[in-house]
Amino acid sequence: MTARRRALRPTALLCAAAVAFIATACGGSGMPEGPVVVELTGIDHEWYVRYPGVDGVLGTDDDRYGTRDVLLPTGAPVTLRLDSLDYTYFFRVPEVGLLEAAMPGAGLTLALTTTAEADLALDMDTMCGLPVPEVERYVRVLSQTEFLRRMSELPTTDEAMSTAAAAVDMLEPDTDFAQRLSGGAP
């Protein structure tokens, strides 16, 4: 694991702790106040998505994990946290004009409120203008009930993401090269 990846993980955990998600999932009383925080990480041309579990708090053992599509509840403020472990990716939902970058370690977020169910095509492209090919992705805005049901079906382990992350050889930017090449102190 590179130093950058080591740094990213605890950072993500710390950041996730502050935002509520579902007030009382068991009681089925709907979405709580405050934004639903969902974390997207681009790894090797794929989105890996982390959701808060039924406790509504991102960064706990109850987190849920998905890949490719992004599931969102209707009628809730949502905060998408965008990150990447390799390339700079663009999160683009053309139908509604959503566009933001996922840059390694940059901590960019995208805030929105959903109001009705829909399947919205999600583009994922890198900075060279080329879409990640031959894969259809969607932002699926679900009823709150369906969203909660889908959450309960998602795994609570990040095995897929960890496997993808392990394959990434993310380089540290070489910002002290001149001193190093000159034999001076880094």
Added chain:
Amino acid sequence: MNAFSRLSRWASSPRSDVRPDLVRRCAPVALGALLVMSGCRANVSEDAPVEPDGPAVEMALTEAADASASTEAGDESSNASEDASSDAASDESMAGGESVTVPPLPTMVPEERETLPPLYLKVDDLPADPEWVAERTTAQAATVDASGVRADFRLSDALASSGITWRHRATPDGAKEMKNNHYDHGNGVITADVDGDGLLDLYFVSQVGSNALYRGLGGGEFEDITAQAGVGLDEVISVTASFADIDNDGDPDLYVSTIKEGDHLFLNEGGGTFVDGTAAAGLGYKGHSSSADFFDYDKDGNLDLYLSVVGVYTGRSEQAAAADTNDLEDPLAYRYWVGLSDAFAGHAYADRLEVSRLYHNEGGGVFADVTEAMGLGTDPSWTGDMAPIDANEDGWIDLYVLDMQGNDEYYENQQGQAFVRRSREVFPYTPWGAMGAGTLDMENDGDLDLLVTDMHSDMMENTTAEYDKLKMRQQWPESTLRTGGISIFGNALFEADGGAFADVSDDTGAEMYWPWGLSIGDLNADGYEDALISAGMGFWFRYGPNSLLLNNAGAGFVDAEFAVGLEPRPDGSLFRPWFVVDCDGPDAGNRHCDGEEGIVRYAEAHSSRGTLLVDIDQDGDLDVIMGEWNAPPMVLTSNLSELGGLNYLTIDLEGTTSNRDGLGAVVRVISGAMTQTFAHDGQSGYLAQSDQPLYVGLGDVSAADRIEVTWPTGATQVLEGPIASGTAVEIVEESASE
């Protein structure tokens, strides 16, 4: 249509320049700002289920994903975004105390465009040529004919007869590793008469393997003298090079930029041999160097150096690689610094900035770094090149600094004592992803205009060829742009008018697809300078033709690359082998082996980088050298001289009080009713500076009436005519007492 649905369409659809009313409302964050507008709502899918009390599906956007990157408390990783955001937000007030109001951009009508998926091409399964190639060939012949611009000459392949056998090779980052970083920007090619025999020689730069110095033998033939000259530099990854006489001894010296291993200054000992004078000169910058531009900013008679520096786009690790990306048996014979995957967003990270350097020539071959002392230490640009121009016409060379990931910067020379940033004051809008620049007097009105090519904006949208002459209409979010949307997303032609500049690129036809650098020269010798622009990406992108913009007597450019034989390539092909992978062997984990087995050979579209306009066969017309990406160069000779009616001069300046090359001089050639104005700046193509005479087409006039040279000292020297066509004019600077 409510307000937001209109804005949303504008934001999400491809578009060119930004509507001024929307800029005011939604800037400084082109798309991100849309999200902060209260009440902004977007109608989305007409097919979605309809709810009783509103549109089918709405996504109300209530909070900014703005240029500040919306970092949340406790997020330790946010510093880079915040720093860069701060840079963008202070665009009107940072370095140099500049504070200006930016006028609105021209209104452009948004339109939908067809975009293309990546091309996954295999050598054994290449597609047929796209229809647009034949269509453009036909159409261009008609438009050229209708324009009346002279385009009856032909460019013909002369590589085989030239004796040039060198070829460019790229690192695997630009091949099977498929990383998005600046290695894919390729390299330059330059010219000078290094051995004083009166014939121009060529220096080619490669990333992998040796650079090459070819000695001109006359008649378009060359011989490789790299080894005896000692300028191969095959142990480092080179970027580009420049020829300039830095010690005023009458022969061109050579500067070669490299990646992180240290740049090199080779001093010409005469006769075409060089010694490495880097250390003694106090040069040898170790970083991500790019072009080296020599000019005399303080008029002391010595050429100073502006070294453009891109920014940190490599990591800490080195990797062994084979030189030949198409040969699995080729040994891993060299090492390179592995590039970052996210390098094109490098400008968003403060710790990846490398500030370009200004070195003062102290005389005696010694340079001193005066970057900070001269007020350039806070320049935020990711720079590949700089154009030395006298924008305010005060006789002191100013700096137009190209930023390939942001707005360009302009620094005004304070009579050699300092540079002051006046970027937006003089150039309210600039290209966002500038790659090259050159000056020309487009209309022969005496004002030197500035043509800037923009490649990086073309990365924002992979459009079909029918949009090649239009600017990009889809842009990245402000978190990546960081210019508040206040940019030109394509080439610019800044028309000069007494120190003011206005972009007329769309009116003059200066736009094109995926340009790199440019060479300015009068290819048809009609008395109006033209622009040769290298183009194309290769990789998974479609073919992008090189561009020849013929100047139609100042009325605009006429596209002529297909009309004169610059396009298509000499063998008519659009693609070439790119790299090979062994999917059952060491490349099994490579992404290009997904779903593949055995040996797989990939192809890419041809693409070019370096350019030169130079009369290699001494027949009086300009020929073309085109540095290719991962391939041999193109050598194309013109037959203009064989067609009759060719009138031209060459002018070689020799400074005495001024620098020996006369760089910084302004030359005016008066012939009949025509006055042509040239900035003798040495700029010769993509990332390159050469030492060659000025080429002056005279059109229908067989002699020049007068030549006026305004030397860097400010003194004007006049050579009265008539000066017959074909004359190689040599002008030695007169001393004040003469």
